[in-house]
Amino acid sequence: MATVELSFSALPVHVRTARLIVTAVARRSGVDEAIMDEVRLAVGEACSRAVEAHRSHCPDEPVRLELSDGDHRFQVIVSDSVPADEAEGGPPPTPRPDDSLELALAGDADLGLAVIAGLADDVEISTTPKGVQIRMSWPTDRPAVPSA
Amino acid sequence: MDLKVNDYTTDDGLTVITVEGEIDVYTAPKLREKLIDLVNKGKFHLLVDMEKVEFLDSTGLGVLVGGLKRVRAHDGSLELVCTQERILKIFRITGLTKVFGIHKTIAEAEEKRKGAK
Numbered sequence: 591m592a593t594v595e596l597s598f599s600a601l602p603v604h605v606r607t608a609r610l611i612v613t614a615v616a617r618r619s620g621v622d623e624a625i626m627d628e629v630r631l632a633v634g635e636a637c638s639r640a641v642e643a644h645r646s647h648c649p650d651e652p653v654r655l656e657l658s659d660g661d662h663r664f665q666v667i668v669s670d671s672v673p674a675d676e677a678e679g680g681p682p683p684t685p686r687p688d689d690s691l692e693l694a695l696a697g698d699a700d701l702g703l704a705v706i707a708g709l710a711d712d713v714e715i716s717t718t719p720k721g722v723q724i725r726m727s728w729p730t731d732r733p734a735v736p737s738a
Numbered sequence: 739m740d741l742k743v744n745d746y747t748t749d750d751g752l753t754v755i756t757v758e759g760e761i762d763v764y765t766a767p768k769l770r771e772k773l774i775d776l777v778n779k780g781k782f783h784l785l786v787d788m789e790k791v792e793f794l795d796s797t798g799l800g801v802l803v804g805g806l807k808r809v810r811a812h813d814g815s816l817e818l819v820c821t822q823e824r825i826l827k828i829f830r831i832t833g834l835t836k837v838f839g840i841h842k843t844i845a846e847a848e849e850k851r852k853g854a855k
Contacts, residue, residue: 602762602764603764605762605764606762606764634793634795641763702796702797705795705799705831708832
């Protein structure tokens with residue numbers, strides 16, 4: 591079970607709130623302050639992408655965020671509710687950071703995914719029956735909390 | 739924090755846009771509108787001062803790329819002033835340091851502009 595679960599309406603204004611909560615939980619989980627900006631930015635990008643997808647396909651559905659820690663990792667999962675058959679072409683491939691320049695100038699940029707790929711220590715983008723899920727994680731200075 | 743966007747034009751015809759706050763999916767439309775408004779007013783040489791930007795995401799990058807395309811259509815330019823490492827890192831990750839001229843100060847940008855004339 592995630593340490594913190596959050597769902598928010600698919601509105602751009604709430605992405606900032608999500609960033610603030612992620613930063614607070616990451617700090618509490620022992621993420622190094624030196625990489626806190628990277629965590630904040632990568633999660634903000636994933637939330638922005640999900641909000642945009644929801645606004646196009648299912649504006650009334652909330653965006654889901656799961657934050658958990660353990661085994662020296664802080665993990666964030668951002669899930670949207672846009673099934674692959676609705677999102678054209680399914681989940682986007684994770685671009686290499688070097689690809690983004692060409693994409694940006696071609697006017698078809700998914701700069702957000704390029705930023706996530708460049709910032710997160712570990713990234714996995716997958717499709718579930720309910721939508722696209724972006725899982726990211728970063729190291730912490732704490733081991734797993736033993737179960738009681 | 740709300741995004742503050744102001745601008746002024748130098749005697750040399752360079753329009754400096756100072757941006758303060760967080761540029762994200764919520765606030766980026768304000769910067770986009772400013773850039774479009776300036777281009778519509780015939781201001782094709784733009785310098786965006788990012789020294790007071792506290793956060794920048796890909797939506798903000800997209801707005802800057804969009805602005806660059808608009809001014810280039812008029813043989814103009816869009817360059818940046820930025821020394822903040824956390825902001826510069828985003829430009830480096832996305833390869834956009836190759837696209838934008840990035841200066842340390844407004845004065846430096848003005849000097850290079852005069853030198854290029």
